[in-house]
Amino acid sequence: xxxxxxxxxxxxxxxxxxxxxxxxxxxxxxxxxxxxxxxxxxxxxxxxxxxxxxxxxxxxxxxxxxxxxxxxxxxxxxxxxxxxxxxxxxxxxxxxxxxxxxxxxxxxxxxxxxxxxxxxxxxxxxxxxxxxxxxxxxxxxxxxxxxxxxxxxxxxxxxxxxxxxxxxxxxxxxxxxxxxxxxxxxxxxxxxxxxxxxx
Amino acid sequence: xxxxxxxxxxxxxxxxxxxxxxxxxxxxxxxxxxxxxxxxxxxxxxxxxxxxxxxxxxxxxxxxxxxxxxxxxxxxxxxxxxxxxxxxxxxxxxxxxxxxxxxxxxxxxxxxxxxxxxxxxxxxxxxxxxxxxxxxxxxxxxxxxxxxxxxxxxxxxxxxxxxxxxxxxxxxxxxxxxxxxxxxxxxxxxxxxxxxxxxxxxxxxxxxxxxxxxxxxxxxxxxxxxxxxxxxxxxxxxxxxxxxxxxxxxxxxxxxxxxxxxxxxxxxxxxxxxxxxxxxxxxxxxxxxxxxxxxxxxxxxxxxxxxxxxxxxxxxxxxxxxxxxxxxxxxxxxxxxxxxxxxxxxxxxxx
Numbered sequence: 001x002x003x004x005x006x007x008x009x010x011x012x013x014x015x016x017x018x019x020x021x022x023x024x025x026x027x028x029x030x031x032x033x034x035x036x037x038x039x040x041x042x043x044x045x046x047x048x049x050x051x052x053x054x055x056x057x058x059x060x061x062x063x064x065x066x067x068x069x070x071x072x073x074x075x076x077x078x079x080x081x082x083x084x085x086x087x088x089x090x091x092x093x094x095x096x097x098x099x100x101x102x103x104x105x106x107x108x109x110x111x112x113x114x115x116x117x118x119x120x121x122x123x124x125x126x127x128x129x130x131x132x133x134x135x136x137x138x139x140x141x142x143x144x145x146x147x148x149x150x151x152x153x154x155x156x157x158x159x160x161x162x163x164x165x166x167x168x169x170x171x172x173x174x175x176x177x178x179x180x181x182x183x184x185x186x187x188x189x190x191x192x193x194x195x196x197x198x199x
Numbered sequence: 200x201x202x203x204x205x206x207x208x209x210x211x212x213x214x215x216x217x218x219x220x221x222x223x224x225x226x227x228x229x230x231x232x233x234x235x236x237x238x239x240x241x242x243x244x245x246x247x248x249x250x251x252x253x254x255x256x257x258x259x260x261x262x263x264x265x266x267x268x269x270x271x272x273x274x275x276x277x278x279x280x281x282x283x284x285x286x287x288x289x290x291x292x293x294x295x296x297x298x299x300x301x302x303x304x305x306x307x308x309x310x311x312x313x314x315x316x317x318x319x320x321x322x323x324x325x326x327x328x329x330x331x332x333x334x335x336x337x338x339x340x341x342x343x344x345x346x347x348x349x350x351x352x353x354x355x356x357x358x359x360x361x362x363x364x365x366x367x368x369x370x371x372x373x374x375x376x377x378x379x380x381x382x383x384x385x386x387x388x389x390x391x392x393x394x395x396x397x398x399x400x401x402x403x404x405x406x407x408x409x410x411x412x413x414x415x416x417x418x419x420x421x422x423x424x425x426x427x428x429x430x431x432x433x434x435x436x437x438x439x440x441x442x443x444x445x446x447x448x449x450x451x452x453x454x455x456x457x458x459x460x461x462x463x464x465x466x467x468x469x470x471x472x473x474x475x476x477x478x479x480x481x482x483x484x485x486x487x488x489x490x491x492x493x494x495x496x497x498x499x500x501x502x503x504x505x506x507x508x509x510x511x512x513x514x515x516x517x518x519x520x521x522x523x524x525x526x527x528x529x530x531x532x533x534x535x536x537x538x539x540x541x542x543x544x545x546x547x548x549x550x
Contacts, residue, residue, distance in 0.1 A: 023287055030283060035270055042269045049333055052271070052279050059283050130261035131268075149220070149262040170215070177211035180258050184210075 011075035019066050026066075030059055033076065036151070037083050043146045044087050044139070050094065054086045077153055081161040126184070133183040141176035148173055202241060208248065213255035223256045227263075272337055272497055273543060335359045336378075338497035339520050341474065348372055348385060350393065353474040355379035355412075356495040356519055379412040379494075381471045384425075399453045401430040403442070410471040414494055419452040420445070421470040433458060473519045482512040488529070489547070496522045497543065504535065504548035 011032075017025035034055060041051035058079065062069070072078035134145055140162070147158050158173075159166045205213075213219045222238040242252060271279065334354060336342045342354045347366045354360055358378020366372050372393040384393045386406025395402040395411055399418030402411060407425025411418065420429060422445045429443040429451055443451060443462070450465040472479035478495070480488055486509040489500045502509055515532050517525040526545060530537040535547045 023284070026287060027280075027284055030280060034276070034279065038271050039266045039269045043266075048271075048275070048337065049335060052275065055279060056283050060286055063287050126257060127261045127264060130257055131265040134262055134265055145262045146266055149214075149259050150266040152224075154217075173215060174211055177214050177255075177258065181210045181254055184254050184257065 012071050015071040015075060018063070019069075019071065021066075026059075026063055029075070033079055034059075036076075037079055040080055040146065040151060041083060041087055043143045044084065045091055047094075050090055051087065054083055054090060057086050058083050074157070076151070077157045077161055080147070080151065080153070081163075084161060126187075129187060130180060130184065133180055137176055137179060140172060141179070144169065144173050145176050202244075205241060206245065206248070208251065210251040210254035210258070213252055214258050219252075219255065220259060223259050224263075227260065274497065275337070332362045333359060334362070339495065339522055341476075341519060346372070346374070348387065348393075350385050351383040353381045355381075355473050357497055376411055376413055378414065379410070379473070381408070381410045381474045383408045397432075399432055399455045400451075401432065403428040403430065408471075409445075410467070412470075416456065417452060417454045419450065419470075421450045421465060421467050422447050423467040423471060431458070431460070472516070476519060477516040478519050479516045481514050483514075484510050485513055485533070486510065488513060488515070488517070492517065492525055492529070495519050496525065498522065499541070499544040501540065501544065501546040502548070503546045508549055 011029070014025045014029050014032075018029065037055060037058075038051055041054060042048075045051065062082075134142060137145065144158060144162065147153050147161060153161065155166050155169050159169045162169065164172070205216075208216070219238060222236070242249060334342065334344055336354045336356055336358050338357050340356055344352045344354065344360070346352060346362060350372070352360060352374075355378060358376070358380060360378075360380060361375040363373055363375075372387075372391065373396065374394070375396045377398070382395065382404070384404045384406050387393075393404040393406075395404070397411060397413035397418045398415075399413060400420065402409070402420055404427050405425065407427055408423040409425075409427055410421045410423070413419075420427070424447055427445050429445060431440065431443075431453060432455075433440070443460075445451060448464050448467050450461075450463045450467075450470065452461040452463075453459070466481055469479045469481045473495075478491060480491075486502075489502060489509075492498070493500050513533065515528070517528050519525075526537055529535065529547065535549055538546050538548075540546050
């Protein structure tokens with residue numbers, strides 16, 4: 001999942017081929033990154049149609065502007081930050097347009113039963129629990145978690161994509177991690193409490 | 200690397216450390232973890248740090264796993280690729296500003312801005328009038344929506360609902376459905392109707408609860424409560440055809456291609472049971488159950504057993520948001536052999 005150096009060079013080769021007019025190179029870039037970009041988009045909005053429209057806008061503008069635009073140093077961070085700009089703009093527009101129809105919030109999930117907790121306190125359930133907590137983070141904290149741990153961007157790259165200073169990126173990630181850390185210890189505590197009740 | 204520095208680390212610090220992160224990612228698969236190297240020996244030498252390291256590792260892996268659960272379905276992916284690539288050929292020369300635009304002449308720009316402003320106001324008004332919302336679910340996902348009039352819609356997996364207009368005043372409330380949904384329509388004044396358009400039929404509603412399932416070949420409507428009228432979308436419109444009036448417990452199925460109409464009395468609750476998370480079947484032929492799973496999960500399910508078993512009637516329930524459990528349920532309850540035969544393809548056969 002990590003983008004090794006070789007892939008960066010590959011990307012640049014593809015980009016330059018695209019600049020020279022190769023539709024095949026363009027299609028390869030698209031196929032290489034669209035799922036990955038879709039995942040990132042999903043941390044900004046759960047609206048799949050919106051993300052897909054954003055991807056279309058992004059790639060078509062790259063193709064149309066291929067002649068005047070220089071090949072970015074690293075293609076993935078460039079794509080991520082462009083998609084981010086497009087999606088945030090579209091989300092803002094939608095917020096103005098979307099007046100009446102609001103999806104109902106999903107009903108609150110019940111806390112797991114004691115016996116279930118004890119039986120299934122495995123790494124898997126711990127991970128699912130953490131995944132839930134990541135989903136529940138404020139948008140920017142969730143975003144940075146994915147940029148760092150899934151897209152594997154460096155701090156300078158994250159700062160670039162999110163349009164903040166490196167130090168701010170570091171602090172934002174710290175805050176997100178502390179929340180998650182807190183969630184795991186709360187859960188351990190509850191788990192122990194449940195054990196105590198059992199005996 | 201300086202081990203002394205790491206001794207002061209807490210879980211969050213580990214997670215933020217580049218070399219720790221690399222180590223976790225490289226040893227993502229359990230059992231394959233490297234036995235030596237800096238972090239492996241640090242782990243062994245500092246048992247007091249193990250909990251923090253484990254927590255950091257969990258957070259990193261949870262984030263990665265969470266992301267891999269998000270993806271465009273094969274169908275979405277193909278549609279998007281097609282949408283983009285089909286426009287690549289035709290867009291030659293467009294999108295770049297012509298040369299005469301470049302030396303910005305202030306007077307020209309001001310005039311342009313004025314024109315654009317006027318256009319913008321007009322467009323905004325037009326957009327308000329024709330606003331359209333699309334709600335969609337992907338495979339193995341359901342969703343609950345509130346419509347502008349307070350009516351409630353639950354969308355089953357692999358479905359799309361289009362809602363047009365602001366529904367103010369006397370306008371008809373209209374929605375377009377591809378896939379399956381359960382409607383709870385609130386009653387308005389008697390002259391304001393609620394219409395559900397599908398490929399096969401138009402459902403006209405006053406205030407009521409009902410389930411519509413409209414897939415490629417067939418539309419099926421089941422009425423739970425109230426009263427609805429059904430108009431068939433015939434290929435050749437027949438204006439003198441009387442609409443079908445349905446009462447609770449009625450099921451109407453209409454095939455789009457050969458325009459076959461089937462009307463039956465059913466247990467309506469069973470047909471809309473998916474909205475509670477489990478699709479129930481009551482004496483349904485196995486063929487129908489497998490078909491339904493294909494619809495909900497977007498997979499292909501092949502039957503490689505005895506052909507006669509496909510017509511056997513079965514009473515069971517399958518979850519609508521978890522393919523693995525759904526497959527395991529059919530396998531277990533019916534005692535079949537399950538095999539994965541492709542990326543999104545499975546087969547069942549009897550032993």
